[in-house]
Amino acid sequence: MVHHKVVIIGSGPAGYTAALYLARANLAPVVVTGTLPGGQLMMTPEIENYPGFVAPILTINLMEAMRTQAEHFGAILISDTVLRTDFSHWPFVCYGEENTYMADTVIIATGAMARWLGIPGESRLRGFGVSACATCDGAFFRNKTVAVVGGGNTAVDEALFLSRLAARVYLIHRRGTLRAEAVQQKRLFACENITCLWNKRVVSCQGEKRLNAILLEDTQTGLSETMPLDGLFIAIGHAPATEAFQGQITLAHDGSIITTPGKTHTSIPGVFAAGDVSDPIYRQAITAAGQGCMAALDAEQWLSKSSPSVLK
Ligand SMILES: Cc1cc2nc3c(=O)[nH]c(=O)nc-3n(C[C@H](O)[C@H](O)[C@H](O)COP(=O)(O)OP(=O)(O)OC[C@H]3O[C@@H](n4cnc5c(N)ncnc54)[C@H](O)[C@@H]3O)c2cc1C
Known part of the structure; x- marks a missing residue:
């Protein structure tokens, strides 16, 4: 088993x-890439809101540049998936499908996947009218008609955000009441271009190359209708990729990793978390990159100041 100073799990922003900063600090970080090298951004063709690029940039080019930059300074990329970890002893051990990694410090950057409805047409039209992120894709729907699916705070936030861009926003919920906080509901109901569609579920997404309609079913009567639409935003939650860390570090109710506020420290000294896996709020490429930088600096400081004796 090879012993590394730093193992980074995940190859998104x-x-x-984190790899770039640690490589430049001469710590030869190893990045275990997982099954989605480049991360979730690879699921969308272009990105418009990553600072520094006036024109939309192809996400494949952006992530390729991030990877090459980290490798240029000495980061080592390994194609493997971490299945489980043992943080009870130092050095830490990460068990992958292919290899086992021993590490003085670990940075978890495994991201979080949006939950989807799993209905016909949804995955085919993802990025072509179907989205799970209004902050990311809302600007493509200026003066258009869109719908948000969900009944919690995220769905209401997404609907309110979209109401400032789109001509009309429908909030589709399978029940007759929302789970969102009362104050958010008040804002929602006060918004003139938002209409709530109660007791409805989306059955399928329609359109050849782009979404142009959805099939809606009334959960009480069973009647269905086709609804023309330019954009559909699914806001039914995210699933942080934390299976490999179950029982090893403290997780929140939603499965995300709990970190010290304003820092990237987890419940285990020497194990850090960055990006969507520990951030249920912002979930953007730039915030993930920023937290990756923070985790690298936190890990570097921990390595220079701490010894295994701090481990409980
Ligand atoms: C369709 C779509 C469009 C988006 N559009 C935008 C946008 O326009 N602007 C914007 O700022 N953000 C956008 N986002 C959000 C952005 O992609 C995320 O906020 C960002 O990618 C999070 O980065 P991350 O590094 O935390 O995690 P991720 O990018 O999710 O990367 C996680 C990495 O961890 C790896 N991994 C997971 N589990 C394991 C494991 N067990 N072992 C090893 N590796 C593992 C994966 O292979 C992946 O490489 C979009 C997201 C989606 C899904």
């Missing part, structure tokens, strides 16, 4: 940024 958080993982690559």
Whole structure:
């Protein structure tokens, strides 16, 4: 088993940024890439809100540049998936599908996947009218008609955000009441271009190359209708990729990793978390990259100041 100073789990904006900083600090970080090298951003063709690029940039080019930059300074990328970890002893051990990694410090940057409805047409039209992020894709729907699916705070936030861009926003919920906080509901109901569609579920997404309609079913009567639409935003939650860390570090109710506020320290000294896996709020490429930088600096400081004796 090879012993590394730093193992970074995940190769999205958080993982690559942490790798860049640690490689430049001469710590030869190893990045275990997982099954989605480049991270979730690879699921969308272009990005418009990553600072520094006037024109939309192809996400494949952005993530390729992040990877090459980290490798240029000495980061070592390994194609493997971490299945479980043992943080009870130092050095830490990460068990992958292919290899086992021993590490003085670990940065977890495994991201979080949006939950989807799993209905016909949804995955085919993802990025072509179907989205799970209004902050990311809302600007493509200026003066258009869009719908948000969900009944919690995220769905209401997404609907309110979209109401400032789109001509009309429908909030589709399978029940007759929302789970969102009362203050958010008040804002929602006061918004003139938002209409709530109660007791409805989306059955399918329609359109050849782009979404142009959805099939809606009334959960009480069973009647269905086709609804023309330009954009559909699914806001039914995210699933942080934390299976490999179950029982090893403290997780929140939603499965995300709990970190010290304003820092990237987890419940285990020497194990850090960055990006969407520990951030249920912002979930953006730039915030993930920023947290990757923070995790690298926190890990570097921990390595220079701490000894295994701090481990409980
Ligand atoms: C369709 C879509 C469009 C988006 N559009 C935008 C946008 O326009 N602007 C914007 O700022 N943000 C956008 N986002 C959000 C952005 O992609 C995320 O906020 C960002 O990618 C999070 O980065 P991350 O590094 O934390 O995690 P991720 O990018 O999710 O990367 C996680 C990494 O961890 C790896 N991994 C997971 N589990 C394991 C494991 N067990 N072992 C090893 N590796 C593992 C994966 O392979 C992946 O490489 C979009 C997201 C989606 C899904």
